[in-house]
Amino acid sequence: MTMFKSMSKSARSTFTTYAMVVVAYVIVQILANGGMITNSLTGQLVPICAYICLAVSLNLVVGISGELSLGHAGFMSVGAFAGVVAAACFSSSVPNDALRLILSIAVGGGCAAIAGFVVGIPVMRLHGDYLAIVTLAFGEIIKNIMNNLYVGLDSAGLHFSMTDANSLGMSGGTILINGPQGAVGIEKLSTFFAGFILVIFCLFVVLNLIHSRSGRAIMAVRDNRIAAESVGINVTKYRLMAFVISAALAGMAGALYAMNYSSIVPKKFDFNTSILILVFVVLGGMGNIRGSVISATILTILPEMLRAISDYRMLIYAIVLILVMLVSNNPTLKGAWANLRSRLRGRRGRPKVAAAEAAGDAPEGGDSDE
Amino acid sequence: MSRVSEALKPNTKMVPLPSDYIVPERDVNEIPVLECRHLGIDFGGLHAVEDFNLTVGKTEIAGLIGPNGAGKTTVFNLLTKVYAPTRGTIMLDGQDTAGMSISRASQAGIARTFQNIRLFSSLSVEDNVRIGLHNQVHCGMMPGIFRTPRYWKSEREFHEKSLELLDVFDMSSYAGITAGSLPYGAQRRLEIVRALATNPKLLLLDEPAAGMNPSETADLMQNILKIRDQFKISVMLIEHDMDLVMGICEGIAVLNYGKIIAKGTPEQIQENPQVIEAYLGKSREA
Ligand SMILES: Nc1ncnc2c1ncn2[C@@H]1O[C@H](COP(=O)(O)OP(=O)(O)OP(=O)(O)O)[C@@H](O)[C@H]1O
Numbered sequence: 001m002t003m004f005k006s007m008s009k010s011a012r013s014t015f016t017t018y019a020m021v022v023v024a025y026v027i028v029q030i031l032a033n034g035g036m037i038t039n040s041l042t043g044q045l046v047p048i049c050a051y052i053c054l055a056v057s058l059n060l061v062v063g064i065s066g067e068l069s070l071g072h073a074g075f076m077s078v079g080a081f082a083g084v085v086a087a088a089c090f091s092s093s094v095p096n097d098a099l100r101l102i103l104s105i106a107v108g109g110g111c112a113a114i115a116g117f118v119v120g121i122p123v124m125r126l127h128g129d130y131l132a133i134v135t136l137a138f139g140e141i142i143k144n145i146m147n148n149l150y151v152g153l154d155s156a157g158l159h160f161s162m163t164d165a166n167s168l169g170m171s172g173g174t175i176l177i178n179g180p181q182g183a184v185g186i187e188k189l190s191t192f193f194a195g196f197i198l199v200i201f202c203l204f205v206v207l208n209l210i211h212s213r214s215g216r217a218i219m220a221v222r223d224n225r226i227a228a229e230s231v232g233i234n235v236t237k238y239r240l241m242a243f244v245i246s247a248a249l250a251g252m253a254g255a256l257y258a259m260n261y262s263s264i265v266p267k268k269f270d271f272n273t274s275i276l277i278l279v280f281v282v283l284g285g286m287g288n289i290r291g292s293v294i295s296a297t298i299l300t301i302l303p304e305m306l307r308a309i310s311d312y313r314m315l316i317y318a319i320v321l322i323l324v325m326l327v328s329n330n331p332t333l334k335g336a337w338a339n340l341r342s343r344l345r346g347r348r349g350r351p352k353v354a355a356a357e358a359a360g361d362a363p364e365g366g367d368s369d370e
Numbered sequence: 371m372s373r374v375s376e377a378l379k380p381n382t383k384m385v386p387l388p389s390d391y392i393v394p395e396r397d398v399n400e401i402p403v404l405e406c407r408h409l410g411i412d413f414g415g416l417h418a419v420e421d422f423n424l425t426v427g428k429t430e431i432a433g434l435i436g437p438n439g440a441g442k443t444t445v446f447n448l449l450t451k452v453y454a455p456t457r458g459t460i461m462l463d464g465q466d467t468a469g470m471s472i473s474r475a476s477q478a479g480i481a482r483t484f485q486n487i488r489l490f491s492s493l494s495v496e497d498n499v500r501i502g503l504h505n506q507v508h509c510g511m512m513p514g515i516f517r518t519p520r521y522w523k524s525e526r527e528f529h530e531k532s533l534e535l536l537d538v539f540d541m542s543s544y545a546g547i548t549a550g551s552l553p554y555g556a557q558r559r560l561e562i563v564r565a566l567a568t569n570p571k572l573l574l575l576d577e578p579a580a581g582m583n584p585s586e587t588a589d590l591m592q593n594i595l596k597i598r599d600q601f602k603i604s605v606m607l608i609e610h611d612m613d614l615v616m617g618i619c620e621g622i623a624v625l626n627y628g629k630i631i632a633k634g635t636p637e638q639i640q641e642n643p644q645v646i647e648a649y650l651g652k653s654r655e656a
């Protein structure tokens with residue numbers, strides 16, 4: 001405990017986030033071993049992990065880098081199908097399941113990173129609403145490419161086609177991705193433990209990045225682009241960095257997600273999924289990584305919990321969403337909460353800035369230095 | 371041969387060099403840190419800055435004054451490459467800055483503060499300075515994510531250097547505070563610290579005393595002198611507070627409607643009838 005207190009504020013917050021995830025994992029694992037978790041919830045464990053990773057990675061773009069991206073499911077999709085293909089390719093050469101899963105997730109992440117880079121270069125020329133709309137468009141483009149992608153594997157290696165399965169020119173072998181039908185016969189490699197490790201990995205990458213030189217540059221660009229440029233930061237480089245890392249992590253999550261099912265269709269990764277992930281981020285708080293973890297978990301479990309009242313399930317889900325949004329954005333409640341926290345903590349540390357100094361109010365000069 | 375004859379063509383346009391090359395005596399043997407020649411920019415039909423010729427010496431404190439809307443901030447935006455000039459050249463320490471981006475200009479040695487404060491307001495005071503140190507301390511993305519020894523070394527360096535810089539303005543006790551919650555005067559000082567962190571040759575201050583009370587302004591004057599002496603850099607400042615300008619500037623240029631109407635020492639500027647009419651007279655009345 002004393003060690004915990006001696007940590008800096010940010011280190012303490014980071015520690016809390018990891019601790020929360022580990023404790024949650026252990027509790028769920030114990031409950032599952034005791035048979036105290038319903039089957040439907042057990043089936044949700046890997047998707048929950050995937051959604052946490054997606055929310056954390058999207059938060060890197062939306063909250064940390066400050067760009068509204070509406071095409072996150074596209075990178076998830078690239079990672080999912082690349083991961084599935086990789087797993088099939090490695091099936092004979094890498095007999096160890098865990099190792100094959102790691103390699104497939106890495107391939108999924110790598111391919112999504114490339115997609116992120118290709119999409120990012122034109123997107124980074126834009127800002128604000130325009131950027132949001134173009135990412136949305138790219139998300140749809142990726143979905144449509146996946147809808148028309150045919151991949152087969154035979155003794156000669158991989159075959160690709162964008163027209164139909166026949167044009168793959170296969171001699172025997174199996175069709176891995178069959179256009180709109182997606183991937184079938186996926187080997188179910190993902191486990192809850194793997195999901196837990198991937199969540200820790202995503203947190204590790206994003207939290208460490210935030211507290212490094214590169215992460216500070218990303219946040220500087222978010223807070224004030226002109227000022228960031230004026231201190232010599234290459235704005236495009238750091239915006240692109242956040243975008244590509246985010247895409248890579250989304251691709252890894254996509255691979256984990258896909259290998260939890262025996263088949264998966266490209267339609268799964270559409271605009272609705274992008275919005276779902278965005279809802280996790282907004283609800284958990286922009287730039288609040290721990291918030292993303294919590295909201296992704298709760299909002300993935302909630303519809304399952306509400307299954308009993310199946311007819312009203314989505315209605316209640318929507319109402320809960322609206323309530324949480326209202327509560328978390330209410331200044332009165334926020335103030336009360338902050339008050340309570342500071343009272344609980346007592347008057348520890350925190351140098352108070354002399355109020356007298358605050359007297360000189362900001363005169364509004366011309367806005368001409370834009 | 372043909373080249374010579376071309377150069378001697380009778381209709382070759384001759385360009386006068388800035389004749390009024392004034393810098394402090396101690397700087398005359400050095401390359402000037404800033405040399406603007408025939409600098410100009412148009413916004414549509416408006417000549418916001420026209421034929422701007424100015425030289426700033428290596429350790430000079432120069433002032434740029436003029437009535438509201440004269441084009442002072444626009445000059446700073448030209449120098450820092452926020453705007454590309456329509457005409458003219460800017461030499462920074464003997465290097466032509468044509469075609470540079472804002473961040474390249476910063477790396478070439480020019481730093482600034484903004485008339486409307488532009489801090490990274492959601493980040494801490496120390497982080498603001500660390501971001502200013504971006505090109506002084508290096509650590510790539512991968513070492514940062516995987517926390518190699520390189521990362522820890524760079525973070526230590528960031529921490530030490532930023533506290534050292536904050537100490538210039540006695541602000542190191544504010545290091546952990548969110549920049550946006552600082553009082554106004556302290557925000558202005560933090561902007562100067564952040565600019566200094568980029569290790570500039572020339573520091574541009576856009577109305578550094580705006581919104582400060584007289585005692586804060588007096589401290590600021592001392593601090594600007596201290597910065598110049600300690601960091602051996604040039605400072606160019608825009609300011610409406612005449613006590614500050616006349617008190618610390620060695621050379622002053624007066625801008626009106628985008629044109630320089632007078633240049634000289636504080637004494638010369640104060641006596642210049644054109645300046646009195648265009649600027650001092652009016653602002654006294656206002
Ligand atoms: N980006 C722009 N587009 C069009 N006109 C501009 C732009 N920036 C500045 N101007 C115009 O150029 C002129 C000079 O503006 P500038 O901000 O440089 O004045 P200033 O001397 O800094 O004034 P102040 O003392 O009020 O800060 C003004 O008429 C302004 O409206």
Ligand SMILES: [Mg+2]
Pocket residue numbers: 366368442443444485
């Ligand atoms: Mg101005």
